[in-house]
Amino acid sequence: MMRRLALIAALLAPPAAAESIVAGLSDSAVAITTDFSGSEIMVFGAVKREAPLRSDAPLRVIVTVEGPDTPLTLRRKDHRFGIWMNSASVKLPAVPSFFALASSAPLDQALAPYEDARLGITLPRRLQDLGLMDGLAPDQAFQSALIRIRQGESRFQVKEGAIAFTEQTLFRTDISLPAALVEGNYKVRIYLTRDGRVVDDVQRVIWVRKAGLERFLHRAAQDQPLLYGLAALLIAALAGWAASALFARLRW
Amino acid sequence: MQLFLPIAEVSVNAFLLVGIGGIVGFLSGLFGVGGGFLITPLLFFIGIPPAVAVATGANQVVASSISGVLAQLRRKAVDFRMGTVLLVGGMTGSALGVWVFARLSAIGQVDLFVQLSYVLFLGFVGAMMLQESLRSMWRARKACGVVVRRAHVHTWVHGMPLKMKFRASGLYISVIPPLLIGAFVGFLSAVMGVGGGFIMVPAMIYLLGMPTKVVIGTSLFQIIFTTGFTTVMHAVSSQTVDLLLAMMLILGGVVGAQFGARFGVRLRADQLRVLLALMVLAVCLRVAADLVLRPDELFSVTAGRLP
Numbered sequence: 284m285m286r287r288l289a290l291i292a293a294l295l296a297p298p299a300a301a302e303s304i305v306a307g308l309s310d311s312a313v314a315i316t317t318d319f320s321g322s323e324i325m326v327f328g329a330v331k332r333e334a335p336l337r338s339d340a341p342l343r344v345i346v347t348v349e350g351p352d353t354p355l356t357l358r359r360k361d362h363r364f365g366i367w368m369n370s371a372s373v374k375l376p377a378v379p380s381f382f383a384l385a386s387s388a389p390l391d392q393a394l395a396p397y398e399d400a401r402l403g404i405t406l407p408r409r410l411q412d413l414g415l416m417d418g419l420a421p422d423q424a425f426q427s428a429l430i431r432i433r434q435g436e437s438r439f440q441v442k443e444g445a446i447a448f449t450e451q452t453l454f455r456t457d458i459s460l461p462a463a464l465v466e467g468n469y470k471v472r473i474y475l476t477r478d479g480r481v482v483d484d485v486q487r488v489i490w491v492r493k494a495g496l497e498r499f500l501h502r503a504a505q506d507q508p509l510l511y512g513l514a515a516l517l518i519a520a521l522a523g524w525a526a527s528a529l530f531a532r533l534r535w
Numbered sequence: 536m537q538l539f540l541p542i543a544e545v546s547v548n549a550f551l552l553v554g555i556g557g558i559v560g561f562l563s564g565l566f567g568v569g570g571g572f573l574i575t576p577l578l579f580f581i582g583i584p585p586a587v588a589v590a591t592g593a594n595q596v597v598a599s600s601i602s603g604v605l606a607q608l609r610r611k612a613v614d615f616r617m618g619t620v621l622l623v624g625g626m627t628g629s630a631l632g633v634w635v636f637a638r639l640s641a642i643g644q645v646d647l648f649v650q651l652s653y654v655l656f657l658g659f660v661g662a663m664m665l666q667e668s669l670r671s672m673w674r675a676r677k678a679c680g681v682v683v684r685r686a687h688v689h690t691w692v693h694g695m696p697l698k699m700k701f702r703a704s705g706l707y708i709s710v711i712p713p714l715l716i717g718a719f720v721g722f723l724s725a726v727m728g729v730g731g732g733f734i735m736v737p738a739m740i741y742l743l744g745m746p747t748k749v750v751i752g753t754s755l756f757q758i759i760f761t762t763g764f765t766t767v768m769h770a771v772s773s774q775t776v777d778l779l780l781a782m783m784l785i786l787g788g789v790v791g792a793q794f795g796a797r798f799g800v801r802l803r804a805d806q807l808r809v810l811l812a813l814m815v816l817a818v819c820l821r822v823a824a825d826l827v828l829r830p831d832e833l834f835s836v837t838a839g840r841l842p
Binding site: 432 | 536537538539541542544545546582594595597598599600601602603604605606609647763766767768769770771774776777778779781782785786789790792793797825826827828829830832833834835836837
C-alpha cells in the first residue's frame with residue numbers, strides 16, 4: 284500500500300523518474316550438494332536513462348540479499364548462585380537466516396532515514412518491520428547481540444562502499460553466501476537512490492535448494508522418519524559388525 | 536575435504552569427523568563407555584546444532600558399541616544375562632527420565648540441569664574410581680606385584696531375595712540391585728542424553744562386584760539397545776539424525792573401537808580404571824569451568840522450531 288502510494292506520488296511528481304535499473308545475477312539458483320562450501324553470487328546491472336545525466340547529485344546503488352525466515356531463541360546468561368546460567372530469553376518466531384547489504388557509498392549518504400523507514404532497507408529496519416523488536420524493545424542489548432553473533436557467523440553482512448559503480452551507469456558487487464545455508468528463496472533487492480531518495484528498485488530471486496544425496500537424505504528424514512531411523516540403526520550395526528569381522532580376519 | 540551435512544545444515548571437514556569418531560571409538564573399546572558424554576560436547580564444539588549432535592551421537596555410539604561387543608565376545612567377556620537384567624531396568628528408568636526431561640524443558644532450565652548433573656556425577660564417579668584404583672595399584676606394588684583377589688566378598692547385595700546365577704561374571708546375586716542400577720542409569724541417560732556407560736561401569740565393578748574384564752563387554756551390550764532406542768526416538772520425533780554425519784563418525788568409531796579393545800588387553804585392570812577415572816574427571820572439570828568462568832559471549836542464539 285505504502286509502495287503503491289509512493290509510486291503514484293512519483294508518477295505525479297513533475298520531473299518523473301527518468302532513470303531505472305536493469306539488473307542480473309551471475310546465478311539465479313544455488314544447489315547445495317555434498318561438497319558445498321559456500322557460494323559467490325555476482326549482482327550486476329546498469330542504469331537506463333532517457334534524459335542526460337543530472338550533475339547536481341550523484342546516483343547511488345544499494346543491494347540487499349535476504350534469506351528465508353527461521354524461528355530462533357535468544358538467551359542471556361547471568362551470574363547466579365556462583366555459576367553462569369541462562370536467565371533471560373526471547374523467542375523470535377521469524378528472523379531472516381541471512382542478510383547482506385552492499386552499497387556504492389556510505390549508507391548515511393546513500394539512503395535517507397525516512398526512505399529506510401518507508402521501505403525497510405537496512406537490517407535494523409528490516410528486523411523492526413518484521414515486528415521482531417517488540418519483544419526486544421525493553422532491552423536493546425538483545426538486538427545488538429543478535430546482530431553481533433550473526434555477523435560473526437557471516438550470516439549478517441553489511442558492506443558499505445562495496446559496490447563498484449562506474450560512470451554512474453554500470454554497477455557490480457559480489458555477495459558471498461556462507462556454507463551454512465538455509466534452503467529457500469533468497470530475495471535480492473536493488474535500489475537506485477539520489478540524495479538519499481529511492482529513484483527505482485527491482486527484485487530478483489536466488490533459489491537455494493538441496494540437490495543429490497543432500498536432497499534424498501533430507502526428504503527421507505522428513506517423509507519416512509521411522510524407516511530413516513531404522514536405516515540409521517542398520518547402517519550402524521553393519522558398520523560395527525564389518526569392522527569387527529575385518530579385524531578378526533586380520534588376526535593381529 | 537569439506538562436507539555439507541543435510542540435516543545439520545553446516546559444512547564441516549570430513550577428516551575431522553572421522554577423527555572425532557575414531558578417538559571416541561577408541562575410548563569406547565578400551566573402557567566400555569559408549570562415549571556419548573564425549574562425542575556430544577565435541578560435536579557442539581565444531582558447530583553442529585545441539586539437537587542434531589545428541590541424536591546423531593547416539594547413532595554413532597550404537598555402531599562403536601556393536602564393534603566393541605563383538606571384539607569382547609571373542610574373549611568371552613560379555614555377560615548376556617546380566618546385560619539383559621540391566622536393560623530391563625534401564626528401559627523403565629529411561630521412560631521416567633523422558634518425562635522429567637519434558638517437565639524441565641517446560642521450565643526452560645534443561646541446559647543447566649544437564650551441565651550440573653554432568654559435573655555432579657562425573658565428579659563423584661571419577662573421584663571415587665581414581666581413589667580406589669590408585670589404592671589398589673599401590674597395594675599391588677607393595678605386595679611385589681602379586682594381586683590378592685578375594686574370590687568371594689559378601690556384601691549387602693548378597694542378602695536379597697530373587698537370586699540368579701550370572702555365570703560369565705561368576706556371581707550368584709539377587710536381580711534387584713542390577714535392576715535398580717539399570718533403572719537409575721536409564722533415567723540419567725534419558726535426562727543427560729548419554730548412554731550412561733561411565734556410571735554403569737563403576738556401578739558394576741563396585742556395587743555388583745563384577746570382574747573388570749566382563750564389565751566392559753556387558754556395559755557395551757546394554758548400551759547398544761539404549762542408544763539404538765534413543766536414535767529411533769529422535770529420528771521419529773524431531774528428525775535430527777544426520778545420516779551423513781553419522782556415517783563419518785561411524786567410519787572412525789568402528790575402527791577406533793577395535794584398536795581400543797586391542798589396546799585394553801595389554802593394560803592391567805587397575806591401570807584401566809585409573810585412566811577412565813582421569814578421563815571422567817577431565818570432562819567434569821571442563822563442564823564445571825563453563826559454569827564458573829565468565830563466558831566471552833553472554834548471549835546465545837539457538838535456531839530451531841518453537842516447541
